[in-house]
Amino acid sequence: xxxxxxxxxxxxxxxxxxxxxxxxxxxxxxxxxxxxxxxxxxxxxxxxxxxxxxxxxxxxxxxxxxxxxxxxxxxxxxxxxxxxxxxxxxxxxxxxxxxxxxxxxxxxxxxxxxxxxxxxxxxxxxxxxxxxxxxxxxxxxxxxxxxxxxxxxxxxxxxxxxxxxxxxxxxxxxxxxxxxxxxxxxxxxxxxxxxxxxxxxxxxxxxxxxxxxxxxxxxxxxxxxxxxxxxxxxxxxxxxxxxxxxxxxxxxxxxxxxxxxxxxxxxxxxxxxxxxxxxxxxxxxxxxxxxxxxxxxxxxxxxxxxxxxxxxxxxxxxxxxxxxxxxxxxxxxxxxxxxxxxxxxxxxxxxxxxxxxxxxxxxxxxxxxxxxxxxxxxxxxxxxxxxxxxxxxxxxxxxxxxxxxxxxxxxxxxxxxxxxxxxxxxxxxxxxxxxxxxxxxxxx
Numbered sequence: 001x002x003x004x005x006x007x008x009x010x011x012x013x014x015x016x017x018x019x020x021x022x023x024x025x026x027x028x029x030x031x032x033x034x035x036x037x038x039x040x041x042x043x044x045x046x047x048x049x050x051x052x053x054x055x056x057x058x059x060x061x062x063x064x065x066x067x068x069x070x071x072x073x074x075x076x077x078x079x080x081x082x083x084x085x086x087x088x089x090x091x092x093x094x095x096x097x098x099x100x101x102x103x104x105x106x107x108x109x110x111x112x113x114x115x116x117x118x119x120x121x122x123x124x125x126x127x128x129x130x131x132x133x134x135x136x137x138x139x140x141x142x143x144x145x146x147x148x149x150x151x152x153x154x155x156x157x158x159x160x161x162x163x164x165x166x167x168x169x170x171x172x173x174x175x176x177x178x179x180x181x182x183x184x185x186x187x188x189x190x191x192x193x194x195x196x197x198x199x200x201x202x203x204x205x206x207x208x209x210x211x212x213x214x215x216x217x218x219x220x221x222x223x224x225x226x227x228x229x230x231x232x233x234x235x236x237x238x239x240x241x242x243x244x245x246x247x248x249x250x251x252x253x254x255x256x257x258x259x260x261x262x263x264x265x266x267x268x269x270x271x272x273x274x275x276x277x278x279x280x281x282x283x284x285x286x287x288x289x290x291x292x293x294x295x296x297x298x299x300x301x302x303x304x305x306x307x308x309x310x311x312x313x314x315x316x317x318x319x320x321x322x323x324x325x326x327x328x329x330x331x332x333x334x335x336x337x338x339x340x341x342x343x344x345x346x347x348x349x350x351x352x353x354x355x356x357x358x359x360x361x362x363x364x365x366x367x368x369x370x371x372x373x374x375x376x377x378x379x380x381x382x383x384x385x386x387x388x389x390x391x392x393x394x395x396x397x398x399x400x401x402x403x404x405x406x407x408x409x410x411x412x413x414x415x416x417x418x419x420x421x422x423x424x425x426x427x428x429x430x431x432x433x434x435x436x437x438x439x440x441x442x443x444x
Contacts, residue, residue: 004031004248004249005028005029005030005031005233005249006023006028006029006030006249006250006251006440006443006444007020007023007028007029007030007031007249007250007251007252007253007436007440008030008031008032008033008249008251008252008253009023009030009031009032009033009252009253009255010032010033010241010252010253010254010255010256010264011032011033011034011041011254011255011256011260011414012032012033012034012036012038012039012040012041012225012229012234012236013040013041013042013043013225013255013256013414013425014040014041014043014224014225014228014422014425014426014429015255015413015414015415015425015426015428015429015432016032016034016253016255016256016413016429017032017039017040017225017228017229017232017429018069018228018425018426018428018429018430018433019253019255019413019429019430019432019433019436020032020232020234020253020433021228021232021429021433022429022430022433022434023433023436023437024231024232025072026433026437026443027442027443028436028437028440028443029443030232030233031233031234031235031249032232032233032234032235033234033235033238033241034234034235034236034237034238035237035238035239035256035260036236036237037236037237038236039225039226039228039229039234040222040224040225040226040229041056041225042055042056042057042382042385043055043056043057043221043222043224043225043422044056044222045219045220045221045222045223046378048288048377048378049330049377050329050330050333051288051290051328051329051330051333051335051377051378052219052220052321052327052328052329052335053288053335053337053377053378054220054221054286054321054337055286055380056221056286056382057221057421057422058216058221058319058321058337059082059214059215059216059221059324059325060214060215060216060221060421060422060423061212061213061214061215061421061423062079062210062212062213062215062423063212063423063427065423065426065427065430066422066423066426066427067210067212069426069430070224073227073228074227075217075223075224075227078217078218078223079215079216079217080215080216080217080218080325080326081213081214081215082213082214082215082216082303082324082325083301083323083324083325084213086214086301086302086303086323086324087099087301087302087303088302088303088304088305088306089102089302089304089305089306090102090103090147090148090151090305090306090307090308091305091306091307091308091311091313091367092147092308092311093311094311094366094367096300096305096367096368098302099148100148103147103148103308104143104144104147104148105143107143108141108143108144108147111140111141111143111144112140112141112143112144114141115139115140115182115183115184116181116182116184116185117182118138118139118182119181120138121177121178121181122135122166122167122174122177122178129165129167129168129391129392129394129395130165130166130167131161131162131163131164131165131166131391132149132153132159132161132162132164132165132166132169132170133145133149133150133161133162133164134166135166135173135174136148136149136150136161139177139182139183145161145309146308146309146310147308147309149161150308150309151306151307151308151309151316151317152306153169154306154307154316154317154342154344155306155316155317156169156420156421157169157282157343157386157388157389157420158282158284158316158339158341158342158343158385158386159282159342159343159344159386159388159389160342160343160344160388163343163388163390163391164388164389164390164391165389165390165391165392165393165394167394168389168390168393168394169389176190214303214324216324216325218327221422224422241264242264242267242268250409250440251409251410251411251436251439251440252409252410252411253411253412253413253432253436254410254411254412254413254414255412255413255414255429255432256414257281257384257387257414257416258276258277258279258281258387258414258416259276259277259279259281259384261276261412261414262274262276262277269403269407271399271403272400272403272404272407272412275396275397275399275400275403276400276412276416278396279387279388279393279396279416280343280387280388280390281383281384281385281386281387281388282341282342282343282346282384282385282386282388283341283342283346283348283349283381283382283383283384283385284339284340284341284342284349284381284382284385284386285339285340285341285348285349285351285356285379285380285381285382286337286338286339286379286380286381286382287337287338287339287340287356287357287360287376287378287379288335288336288337288338288376288377288378288379289335289336289337289338289360289361289364289374289375289376289377290329290330290333290334290335290336290374290375290377291333291334291336291364291368291370291372291374291375292332292333292334292372293332293333293334294332295370295371295372296334296368296369296370296371297369297370297371298368298369300320300323300334300368301320301323302320302323303319303320303323303324304317304318304319304320304336305317305318305367313363313367314340314345314348314359314363315338315339315340315359315360315363315364316339316340316341316342316345317338317339318336318337318338318339318364318367319336319337319338320334320335320336321335321336321337322334322335335377336364336374338360338364340356340359340360341385343388349381349383353379356379357376357379360374360376361373361374361375361376386415386420387414387415387416387420397417400412408439409439411432411435411436413428413429413432414428415428
């Protein structure tokens with residue numbers, strides 16, 4: 001019988017690809033199984049009539065790990081940064097207001113600036129898992145929550161701040177509050193400490209030399225998974241895999257979304273399956289539109305806008321793709337990517353295409369003060385787009401990890417564990433690969 005690979009990775013999304021790439025680089029024989037016909041998961045870039053449209057993530061904010069990993073891939077030189085000083089806006093009372101202070105009234109700003117004097121701490125009332133909404137209202141006031149925190153959380157998680165856990169979504173904020181009693185105080189002391197420490201001459205990695213800014217690639221975000229996948233052994237159009245029955249490697253890494261992973265473990269480990277099934281997801285509709293520059297009555301250069309809580313709008317926000325990066329749209333046109341649905345308006349996922357276009361084009365025309373409505377380019381629907389780190393998420397994931405400890409050689413990774421961003425997935429895939437290598441020992 002021909003021996004199987006050292007490691008089977010199930011799922012060729014960005015986490016699985018990174019894990020497989022690192023393990024192969026460490027000398028192991030790796031096979032990746034993917035149910036679709038391409039690598040990258042929802043990271044997909046498509047050229048449509050001169051518009052470079054992103055199905056999923058349209059950019060990334062590199063961390064130190066990201067820079068170093070891209071350097072290993074030979075992609076660091078291809079990384080392009082967004083237009084400098086690209087402002088972000090929040091729609092308040094139908095008007096785009098530049099952050100950080102534009103969206104707030106004088107009273108809301110005064111309350112937010114009083115944050116250092118708020119003495120309460122998360123968990124002080126006996127509630128060990130506070131919601132994002134409760135945390136931000138307590139520390140910065142209701143207006144700052146509704147006009148800053150809630151829209152930004154919608155931009156990251158498409159989530160409902162009333163249901164999301166502050167400890168799971170923004171653990172660093174919780175840590176700073178517990179250490180300093182104030183987020184503002186903690187940030188100021190952190191900056192002061194960084195300046196006093198300085199940067200040593202020994203820090204010569206790409207991460208140490210390059211500041212982190214919103215970035216992408218000339219041909220779009222799909223450049224990243226395609227490069228990682230180039231030399232990997234991937235078996236596409238493979239589905240219905242069962243652990244312990246269909247695959248017999250020395251180690252198995254499951255990197256598919258939690259709901260798919262749950263079905264994989266349903267027969268062999270119902271405890272793991274139940275823990276994975278408990279992870280909720282928010283639906284997203286992605287609508288790409290095109291607008292002639294001359295159709296705008298105002299200049300709207302920047303990252304884009306998000307919509308404050310309580311606004312009478314259906315859209316969650318819009319990214320100004322062609323203002324961020326060059327060659328995203330034909331000359332004198334703007335490419336806009338608008339998002340609908342999410343945890344607060346999931347019914348939008350099932351709207352007919354025409355209703356989606358009517359809502360998107362009319363609301364963009366209204367917000368942008370355009371003399372003409374945008375033109376539809378492409379529409380994508382993701383029924384389970386972004387995992388929701390709801391109240392109790394950390395406890396549920398701890399149950400999952402404890403169950404996995406009872407299954408030597410079995411590993412689970414994905415954006416439902418420790419961060420939904422592309423850099424977080426790269427880091428988790430890398431870390432999981434090293435954990436697998438530690439389990440296997442030196443490659444034979």
